[in-house]
Amino acid sequence: MASTRDIRRRIKSVKNTRQITRAMELVAASKMKKAQQVALSGRPYASLLAAMLAAIADRVDESHHPFLVERPVKTRGILLISTDKGLCGPLNANLFRMVAEITTPAKFYVIGRKGAQYLSRTHRDLVADFPVHDRVPFSEMRAIGELMVRHFREGSIDTIEVLYPRFKNTLTQEAKIRPVLPLRNLKEYVAGLAASARSGQTAPEDKREVHFEPNATQVLDALLPFYVNREIHQFVLSAKASEHSARMVAMKTAKDNATKLLGDLTLEYNKARQAAITQEILEIAAAQFAAA
Amino acid sequence: MPLTLEIVTPEARVYSDTIDGVDIPTVDGEIGVLPGHIPLITQVAYGELRVRKGAQVSCLAVSGGFAQISGDRVSVLAESAIEEDKIDTQAAEAAMKRAKDDLLNQKLEPAEAERLEGVVRFAVAQLSVKGRKR
Numbered sequence: 224m225a226s227t228r229d230i231r232r233r234i235k236s237v238k239n240t241r242q243i244t245r246a247m248e249l250v251a252a253s254k255m256k257k258a259q260q261v262a263l264s265g266r267p268y269a270s271l272l273a274a275m276l277a278a279i280a281d282r283v284d285e286s287h288h289p290f291l292v293e294r295p296v297k298t299r300g301i302l303l304i305s306t307d308k309g310l311c312g313p314l315n316a317n318l319f320r321m322v323a324e325i326t327t328p329a330k331f332y333v334i335g336r337k338g339a340q341y342l343s344r345t346h347r348d349l350v351a352d353f354p355v356h357d358r359v360p361f362s363e364m365r366a367i368g369e370l371m372v373r374h375f376r377e378g379s380i381d382t383i384e385v386l387y388p389r390f391k392n393t394l395t396q397e398a399k400i401r402p403v404l405p406l407r408n409l410k411e412y413v414a415g416l417a418a419s420a421r422s423g424q425t426a427p428e429d430k431r432e433v434h435f436e437p438n439a440t441q442v443l444d445a446l447l448p449f450y451v452n453r454e455i456h457q458f459v460l461s462a463k464a465s466e467h468s469a470r471m472v473a474m475k476t477a478k479d480n481a482t483k484l485l486g487d488l489t490l491e492y493n494k495a496r497q498a499a500i501t502q503e504i505l506e507i508a509a510a511q512f513a514a515a
Numbered sequence: 516m517p518l519t520l521e522i523v524t525p526e527a528r529v530y531s532d533t534i535d536g537v538d539i540p541t542v543d544g545e546i547g548v549l550p551g552h553i554p555l556i557t558q559v560a561y562g563e564l565r566v567r568k569g570a571q572v573s574c575l576a577v578s579g580g581f582a583q584i585s586g587d588r589v590s591v592l593a594e595s596a597i598e599e600d601k602i603d604t605q606a607a608e609a610a611m612k613r614a615k616d617d618l619l620n621q622k623l624e625p626a627e628a629e630r631l632e633g634v635v636r637f638a639v640a641q642l643s644v645k646g647r648k649r
Binding site for chain 2: 445
């Protein structure tokens with residue numbers, strides 16, 4: 224049996240671990256709340272954008288715009304949204320498993336240090352990696368969106384896809400890959416968006432002829448890149464919410480494990496202490512017996 | 516018959532109220548919107564957006580985006596928007612100076628330069644909204 228001093232030392236270290244993991248859980252929990260709120264605050268914007276796209280989609284021939292035309296896919300462009308820090312359970316591992324499954328030629332764009340490290344370790348074609356602040360300002364997303372859109376236009380990539388941990392609920396996040404460009408069918412897509420976004424408020428439908436300034440094509444040209452940026456922004460927000468909730472759950476498990484271990488160790492320590500006392504009494508009794 | 520004005524940025528719903536009229540800066544020039552306007556979709560430029568409600572006129576600085584007028588709803592999607600009394604002149608000036616320095620000092624990628632120009636233009640819009648009152 225281990226000596227009481229050894230056990231005491233272990234108890235101390237487990238207690239420290241529990242304290243740290245508990246603190247990290249609390250931090251992650253408050254960050255998660257904020258991240259979820261931010262993700263929600265993007266909703267009205269999404270529904271408005273959908274409404275605008277819908278209004279234009281009805282009036283523009285969709286075959287002319289490069290964002291709407293499907294072309295043979297030679298190289299996929301994939302934006303991998305990972306985390307900067309570890310200690311968030313299987314979140315990144317799940318993403319990387321998806322990456323490992325991709326065998327077609329692809330170029331990668333990365334958010335988060337972990338993803339960049341993984342891709343360079345596995346010798347993937349890493350085009351750019353971006354640091355993203357915890358608050359996910361829209362301006363930082365623009366840079367990413369614009370770079371990808373430029374490569375898409377130049378033809379070095381033929382699709383824009385986003386691989387991110389989708390926030391399902393606090394306990395589960397799943398790695399998902401979502402196509403952003405080309406928009407296969409604008410009208411169909413807009414209908415889907417409108418159905419999901421406009422559940423609360425239904426604006427009275429205006430059936431009159433809509434006027435465009437300067438003209439419909441030009442508005443669409445400006446609106447579509449904008450839409451791509453916003454879409455990426457929304458994905459990153461969702462990924463952030465996932466990251467923080469995954470970290471919170473991982474830390475909670477670690478804390479619970481530490482508590483359990485602490486219980487076991489305390490029991491063992493008490494047993495050892497009791498055994499030592501019994502031993503001592505026995506020895507004293509034996510010594511007295513021998514002296515008498 | 517009042518108009519409903521909604522100004523939304525990716526980060527928040529900045530403004531939402533019923534109003535009597537609004538002047539929107541667009542890429543083709545400023546347009547005034549009154550109740551009964553024809554349906555319109557247009558591109559919003561950097562500048563000053565004036566909201567009239569009764570006798571009261573309030574101003575907002577907006578950056579580029581889009582506006583949709585449909586029925587009695589005016590929706591403005593902007594990358595950023597800020598109400599007049601929330602504008603921090605010093606912060607705007609500082610942001611403008613920083614962006615200008617960056618623009619002058621380094622060789623930039625076009626996208627980055629464009630972003631910085633956007634910062635400058637939004638700062639100018641903020642300052643002009645603020646300065647008009649003084």
